[in-house]
Each structure stands twice: as C-alpha cells, then as structure tokens.
Amino acid sequence: MFDKALAAAFCGFIKMLTGARAIWRDAGPEMRARVYYANHRSHGDFLIVWALLPPALRVVTRPVAGADYWLRGRVRRILIKRVFRGVLIDRHVKRGDDPIGVMCAPLAAGESLIVFPEGTRNQGDGLLPFKPGIHHLAEKRPETEFVPVWIENLGRALPKGGMLAVPLLCSVTFGAPLTLKPGERRADFLARCRNALLSLDPAEQ
Amino acid sequence: MSDPELSLVHTLLLVFAGIAGTLLVASVIGLILRARLPEGRTNPVIANLNARINAWWIMVLLLAAAFWAGNTAVIVLFAFISFQALREYISVTHTRRGDHRALLWCFFFFLPLQYGLIGIGWYGLFSILIPVYAFLLLPISATLGADTTRFLERAAKVQWGLMICVYCLSHVPALLALDIADFEGRNLQLIVFLLLTVQSSDVFQYVWGKLLGRHKLAPEISPSKTLEGLLGGILTSTAVGAALWWITPFAWWQAALIALTINVLGFFGGFVLSAIKRDRGLKDWGNMIEGHGGMLDRVDSVSFSAPIFFHIVRYWWG
Numbered sequence: 058m059f060d061k062a063l064a065a066a067f068c069g070f071i072k073m074l075t076g077a078r079a080i081w082r083d084a085g086p087e088m089r090a091r092v093y094y095a096n097h098r099s100h101g102d103f104l105i106v107w108a109l110l111p112p113a114l115r116v117v118t119r120p121v122a123g124a125d126y127w128l129r130g131r132v133r134r135i136l137i138k139r140v141f142r143g144v145l146i147d148r149h150v151k152r153g154d155d156p157i158g159v160m161c162a163p164l165a166a167g168e169s170l171i172v173f174p175e176g177t178r179n180q181g182d183g184l185l186p187f188k189p190g191i192h193h194l195a196e197k198r199p200e201t202e203f204v205p206v207w208i209e210n211l212g213r214a215l216p217k218g219g220m221l222a223v224p225l226l227c228s229v230t231f232g233a234p235l236t237l238k239p240g241e242r243r244a245d246f247l248a249r250c251r252n253a254l255l256s257l258d259p260a261e262q
Numbered sequence: 263m264s265d266p267e268l269s270l271v272h273t274l275l276l277v278f279a280g281i282a283g284t285l286l287v288a289s290v291i292g293l294i295l296r297a298r299l300p301e302g303r304t305n306p307v308i309a310n311l312n313a314r315i316n317a318w319w320i321m322v323l324l325l326a327a328a329f330w331a332g333n334t335a336v337i338v339l340f341a342f343i344s345f346q347a348l349r350e351y352i353s354v355t356h357t358r359r360g361d362h363r364a365l366l367w368c369f370f371f372f373l374p375l376q377y378g379l380i381g382i383g384w385y386g387l388f389s390i391l392i393p394v395y396a397f398l399l400l401p402i403s404a405t406l407g408a409d410t411t412r413f414l415e416r417a418a419k420v421q422w423g424l425m426i427c428v429y430c431l432s433h434v435p436a437l438l439a440l441d442i443a444d445f446e447g448r449n450l451q452l453i454v455f456l457l458l459t460v461q462s463s464d465v466f467q468y469v470w471g472k473l474l475g476r477h478k479l480a481p482e483i484s485p486s487k488t489l490e491g492l493l494g495g496i497l498t499s500t501a502v503g504a505a506l507w508w509i510t511p512f513a514w515w516q517a518a519l520i521a522l523t524i525n526v527l528g529f530f531g532g533f534v535l536s537a538i539k540r541d542r543g544l545k546d547w548g549n550m551i552e553g554h555g556g557m558l559d560r561v562d563s564v565s566f567s568a569p570i571f572f573h574i575v576r577y578w579w580g
Contacts, residue, residue, distance in 0.1 A: 182358070216359050223352070223365040224369055225353045226350065227353075259354075
C-alpha cells in the first residue's frame with residue numbers, strides 16, 4: 058500500500074515537473090509482455106517512461122537497472138526493489154551470471170520491461186550504437202514485442218553531470234512494436250530497432 | 263476627480279463587467295451553435311470555439327484576481343506567463359549540452375531579475391538588462407561548454423527566446439512603473455487598455471476570418487489567417503481602443519491611433535511566431551490553454567505590442 062502510494066507520488070511529481078505527455082504515435086498501449094526500449098540521456102529516463110504508461114500497464118512494467126548503482130544505500134535499495142520493482146542487472150558481468158535469464162523471467166510471467174540499449178547515457182544528439190542485449194532477449198523469447206520509446210527533452214533538462222534542471226516540457230513518444238523475424242541476424246535486428254527509435258526523434262523529422 | 267483609488271476600482275469594475283457581459287453573449291452563442299447541431303454530431307470548429315470561450319473566462323478571472331490583489335500580483339502573474347512562454351519556446355528549440363548553463367541563467371536569473379527590477383521600478387536597468395547584459399553573458403556561458411557546433415544559431419535562438427518571452431512581455435507590468443501627470447495610481451488601466459485592445463484584435467480577426475474569410479493572407483506561414491479577418495479584426499479593435507479612451511490619459515483620436523499601432527504590431531507578432539512554429543514543424547506552441555494551444559500562442563501579439571505601447575506612453579505622456 059505504502060509502496061504504491063510512493064510510486065504514484067513519484068510519477069505525479071515527475072509529470073508535474075516536466076509537463077510530460079505520452080504520445081502513442083503508431084499503436085496504442087496494450088496489456089501484454091513487451092520490452093520498451095528508449096534513448097538514454099538522463100537519470101530520470103526510466104522514471105518518465107514508467108510514469109507515462111497507463112497505470113494498469115505500469116504495475117506490470119519493470120525498469121531494468123544497474124545493480125551496482127541501485128544496491129548502494131538503503132533508500133535506493135528500497136526504492137528500486139519495492140517502489141519501482143526494478144529488474145537489477147550487474148553491469149560488470151561475472152562468471153556464472155545470466156543477465157538475459159534474469160530479464161526473461163518477468164517476460165515469461167507476462168510482465169514488461171523498460172531497457173536502454175545504448176547502455177550508457179548519451180551526451181550528444183541521436184543515438185549511440187546499441188548493445189546486443191535486446192537481440193539476446195528476442196532470441197530467447199521471439200514472441201516479445203519491442204516498442205521504441207523516444208524521450209524528448211529530459212536529457213536536455215537534466216543532462217549528465219548537471220546539478221540543476223532547466224524546466225523544459227518533455228514528451229515521450231511510443232512507436233510501432235517490432236518483433237524478431239525468423240533468421241534475422243543480430244546486426245540487422247539491432248539496426249532495425251535503432252532506426253525505428255531514431256524515426257521518432259523530432260530533430261530527424 | 264475625488265479619490266483616485268476609488269475611481270480606479272470603479273473603472274476596473276465597469277470594464278470587467280463589460281468583458282464579462284461580452285463573454286456571456288459569446289458563451290450563449292457557443293451553446294446555441296452546439297445545440298443546433300444534429301443529435302449525436304460534433305463539429306470541430308464549434309467545439310474549438312467553445313473551448314476558446316471557456317478558456318477566456320478562466321484567463322479573464324485570473325487577470326481580474328491579480329488586479330484585485332494589487333501591483334505585485336500583476337507582476338508575479340506576468341513573470342509566470344513569461345516563464346511558461348519561455349518554457350514552451352526553449353522546449354521546441356534545438357540546443358545542445360553546452361547550452362545548459364545559459365538556459366539555467368535565462369530561467370533562474372534573468373527572468374526573475376527582470377521582473378524584480380520592474381517591481382522596484384528601476385527603469386534604467388530593466389530596459390537594458392536583457393539586450394545588453396544577458397546578450398553578452400549568455401554567449402560567454404555557452405562558449406564555456408566548449409562546443410562550437412552551430413554556435414551562432416544556438417546563441418541566437420536562446421537570446422531571441424529571452425527577448426520575446428521575457429523582455430518584451432515584461433513591458434506589460436512595466437507600465438505600472440510609469441509616472442504620468444494627473445494619472446497617479448491608475449496605471450493598471452493602461453494594462454487593461456493594452457491587453458483588451460490587442461487580445462480583442464486576435465478575437466475579432468478570428469471571428470471576421472471565420473465569417474467572411476475568403477482570401478488567404480500567407481498560407482505558408484499561417485493557414486488560418488485571411489485578408490478579411492485581418493482588416494476586420496484590426497479595424498474593430500481599433501474602434502474598441504478608441505471607445506476605451508476614457509480609461510486612459512489619451513484623447514479619443516489618440517487612443518484610436520495608438521490602438522491601430524499596437525494592433526498592427528500584434529498581428530505581426532503572431533505572424534513572426536507562426537513563422538518560427540512552421541520552421542519547427544509545429545501547429546501550436548503547447549497545450550496549456552484549452553482551444554488556444556500554448557501560452558505563447560496566446561501572448562505572441564502582446565509581446566510585440568507591449569514594448570512599443572510602453573515607449574509611446576513614456577515618450578509623450580511620461
């Protein structure tokens with residue numbers, strides 16, 4: 058109960074601060090296991106995507122987050138585990154780790170994920186090259202839909218290393234879902250996902 | 263004149279009663295238009311008209327509340343309008359990582375300082391704060407970001423946004439700081455005159471355009487503007503301005519001339535900002551005001567007319 062109220066408070070707060078609105082450009086929200094993959098420029102990215110999902114979808118959507126950052130400190134640990142229900146991945150993979158397996162478990166249970174395939178926050182325009190993780194996911198669970206999500210302005214409002222936010226109005230654009238084609242090669246799938254996301258960038262239009 | 267304070271309240275009550283009456287007529291017309299539609303049908307133009315009228319009620323009530331609360335409230339209200347307008351402008355303007363500090367300066371230093379200077383009535387500084395100090399400091403701040411990609415373009419965008427959204431708009435409450443002989447304590451009436459004339463010009467351009475509009479003025483910049491709307495709107499609201507001479511220090515013909523000037527400027531304000539919108543591929547600046555679009559869609563005409571109105575009054579009456 059308390060966790061839910063706190064989650065709602067976080068969502069309300071970031072929506073009010075950023076004036077953010079969701080634009081479902083090519084397809085509507087749908088209740089099924091999906092991977093929302095977004096451009097990454099700011100700390101608040103996962104929160105804004107999460108906040109702008111319809112509440113019914115939000116409760117079954119889990120951000121994939123870096124364990125090394127989120128497990129440091131008690132407050133962070135409670136936030137990521139109980140409030141945001143994050144799926145924690147260690148970014149420095151050790152022998153015996155199975156990050157793809159960890160991410161597949163929620164998908165198998167019918168839940169959705171939020172991922173940032175650039176792997177790190179981008180400080181320039183456009184997109185960095187994608188890490189192969191979403192391809193591994195697609196191979197393991199080929200029925201999964203990958204939804205491109207373009208976050209506009211949040212990275213400009215609060216860039217990496219910035220202390221104060223510029224009060225820009227943000228928007229989150231959801232594009233048409235993609236699935237892995239039979240026999241599609243990794244590079245082709247990653248390029249297709251990346252181009253689908255880039256096509257949502259207002260600067261590209 | 264017996265007591266200037268009392269007559270200010272009296273005048274404002276009369277004017278706002280007149281506005282409320284006009285809005286009431288507009289609301290009734292909107293309701294009749296909607297009721298005359300066949301059962302179950304909607305018409306986007308009529309729906310938008312009703313949304314616009316409802317938003318006008320809210321905007322007029324907010325303005326009335328600020329007037330009632332006094333000069334400080336009016337300054338704060340316009341500082342907020344500037345903030346929202348600048349927010350909408352910068353949100354759709356491409357800047358880069360290196361501009362972050364310059365943008366922070368705009369929102370959290372120059373904007374509050376500009377309105378603070380108006381609050382203490384320091385004309386010498388508020389009239390040059392942005393065109394001199396901000397225009398030098400912002401590019402300096404941007405160079406510290408060590409990114410020369412499209413530098414001139416980025417610097418110009420930030421400066422121009424601060425100019426339109428903060429400097430120009432701040433000349434509305436700056437009218438409060440003018441000293442006009444035999445008009446002490448009544449400067450709020452100048453704001454009423456400016457806003458009522460310019461905003462009614464926007465409304466009448468819309469009304470005449472919808473009723474008689476045939477010849478498109480410049481479809482590549484603003485698809486909805488027509489020659490008939492422009493002429494009808496400017497002439498009607500010039501008449502409105504002339505009819506408001508009694509709340510100003512002007513004679514009726516002076517009020518008419520001034521109203522004509524600020525209406526023409528207001529029209530071009532909307533025109534220039536439309537051109538910026540088209541360049542960015544947008545229809546509206548935002549979605550804050552139901553039916554109207556963003557804040558900047560509503561105040562584009564005021565931002566171009568306010569500084570000129572300010573200087574006309576200051577030069578000949580101040």
